[in-house]
Amino acid sequence: MLPFDNADDPQVRQLWPAFKQRLRELGWVEGRNIQFDVHFTTQDIDRIRVSAAELVASAPELLVVWSNPGLAALKLATPTIPIVFALVGDPVGTGLVTNLARPGGNITGFQNFEPAMGGKWLEILKEIAPGLRRVGVVYNQNIAANVDLLRNVEAASALTGMTVTATELHNASDIERTLTEFAQVPSSGLIVMPNPLNTRYNEVIVGLAARLHLPAIYPFQLDSEKGGLVSYGFDTIEQQRGAATYVSRILKGEKAGDLPVQAPTKYQLVINLKAAKALGLDVSPQLQQRADEVIE
Template sequence: MKRREFVTLIGVAAAWPIAARAQQSRAKRRIVVIGALAPGDVETVARSAAFEQALAALGWTKGDTIAIDYRWIGVSPALAEKTAVEVVALAPDVILASSNVVIASLSKATGTIPIVMVQVIDPVGSGYVESMARPGGNITGFTQFEYSLAGKWLDLLMEIAPRTSRVAVLREPTHGPGIGQFAVIQAMAPARGVEPIPINPSDVADMERRITAFASVPNGGMIATVGGGIATHRATVIATANTNHLPATYPYRYYAADGGLVSYGPDTVDQYRRAASYIDRILKGEKPANLPVQGPTKYELTINVKTAKKLGLTVPQSIFVRADEVIE
């Protein structure tokens, strides 16, 4: 073997461990996803798929260039705190987290690991970021909506069920966003000629009892506000409202898809899709402090005509022309 060929061979051999280490290092980029719904929820599956597809389009393939660890914790604040501590101990490159409950727990657990939030309400007022334009810390991401959207739910309810004079507001009373959403509805109610009545359930059985009791008095309607517990147990919420012929509005499309009368709110799956872009930028070296918090870009109005017929309601043409989706 010639000396030049021998030197070249040695150089290539020496480069192998370096290349292997570089590939391993890249493959070890780790993302932990903490969600507020149950693992088998159809919405959970849709969000995960959208997130992974968007990451792949940016060059981050699960099992190849990144590892993704999912933690779907349901609605327990205690479990959220426990999970936050466990995840921080893993020292991932970045955390994608959903809901105010989860973000509140993570903000206590770490001030250094980058966090991209989705499905969060009022991050400035909640103290997660300094401002929408410049978050200033280790947290950035995407908000669900402003509290003012709750007023649109009230108007939508009055539009589809104009005889409504009493409005049950299903909320989670210890959940900051639940308080804020009710405040908006309460402020608007007098001008709409309706009485808002908060429903603050302690558990699923209590929620069913309270909705049923409210529906026993005529001319009632219901607004289901945003909350992890309400979303997780939406099948019970929807079934109870429909069984008692109670017109109700819901905050997301998947409620209407599951049999709810009508929903209006941001595209939740799209938020996970958009979150991939911030994950990509952070993995490439950008700081959450410099990435502005963004609001929703897509809102969906979905009407379930089948449910409307069961409730004896005629859907106004004004709703049909605005609807993004009509479920027959």
Template sequence: MKRREFIGLIGGASVTWPLVRPLAAHAQQVPIIGLLGANSSSSQGKWTEAFVQRLREVGWIEGSTVAIHARWAEGQSERYAEIAAEFVRMKVSIIVTSGGSAVMAAKRSTTDIPIVFATAGDPVVNGLVASLARPGGNATGLSIQSPELAGKRLELLREVIPGLRRLAFMINVDSPVALPEDGGVKAAASALGLEVDRLEIRRPEDIALAFASLKDDVGALYVLAEPLTTSNGSQIAALSRAARLPTMFGNEANIRVGGLMSYAPRFSDLWRRAADYVNKILRGAKPGDLPVEQPTKFDLVVNLKTAKALGIELPPTLLARADEVIE
């Protein structure tokens, strides 16, 4: 299936892959994967495509040997519990999701259905697993220790803006990753001699208001990576350009819609690895016995078109280190 066809297939807010029974005399219903998309289908499409492709590679073909039911929360936290409850009523075989709030909603909805998270902040701190090595319970997957990345991201911003003195930090204060990353940003900023202004958001409507409150001497913006800011990445990128504000994001999806720069794990790889967890669980493994993994590869992605719109000339040394340059 071509990528455009796939994204078109998953593009609706509530999409169901067909449920197909194997052609056998005493065939049983194929396993059902409930995919709780915390973001929008457009922003998450590339990652979900990687997940489905990996499932195919290990023998699970949507509409044939497995059914996939996708629901998209569009970064609206109240939708997570609704979708998770729907999957429980449907008696899906496994729930796959990402982002701390969505994973926690799934975890609260069931202690029986296996849960695989493609990304989560610190699953031990959030109570999702007992430990990384022995998760216990019904959930496992991939952990992203975002606070440890704050220092690297601020160093990259300082490299682009050598005279940076004041930084704005856009943070969804309702996100479970907010508190630890807030601490990471504060510590890294203090080490670099930067002042930090918090732009607190909870809903999409708060984003424009946060930009309107910016102080005149703010020289750059750091955006907390979580479903609300990812689903509304186009708006944040457009407002950043209008304010001529260089912005650091926590995933490459925001850069593909006009953001300047991101330094983050390769999310499509994390979703491929999530498919490996699903494969093992569908073949009999218990999620509590599968250790939580952490990313080993981090990508620097920059958008040259946005840099030109901001009047910024990105340092050649930074461009040489970039894993992807969008022109």
């Protein structure tokens, strides 16, 4: 169950093939010994609940889900069918599992950003654009992990001397209005939180941030590759490969509740020097040396 419109979404095009490729490496070949029934739910809560009920009613051997709301819906829908999640934030704090080391029950998987990442994004943004005095955060208040990340941004703001203004994006029409309002205040920057809407419209956000001269930090490498100034986040491909490995182990007889929930182990800092130049920013050699990738 994937929180996007369809298979053409850039995130789906990047991650779904990586997931299936790892399964093929482990001997699971679509059409031969494994079948996929993919439901695209967007962020609509009603649609998520309907899809969860439909998937459980079809009695699959295993369920895979990529979002907090989707995982919450599946947890309510079945206490028995194994569930493997990815791209889920703070599963213990949100009550989706009780323990990371041994989650028990029928759920396990791979969490994404820990709350402390919010402070790290602010720190990196301030380092790449030292003149910033204010940062706008675009987030989804219905995603508990986004709220926790925002709290950490706000806590870190006192150390950087920056003020924080948070705004929720509900749909594509909110993007231009919100970013334009942020840009009207001098010395402003932007933190883009990881959620399905921000990911779906990442090209729109990246383009507007550039046009409005808003230095921005993004959660995924793909964002910087599409022209975003800087991104810092976990290796999403590696996480999908890990989720596929868990699927294989469960299909071969292991219990989901015995497999530990895993946090990201590899993070990537990507800097787009072309975007920096367009913003009039001089990225220090020290920061460039720390980056995992520098796009020129």
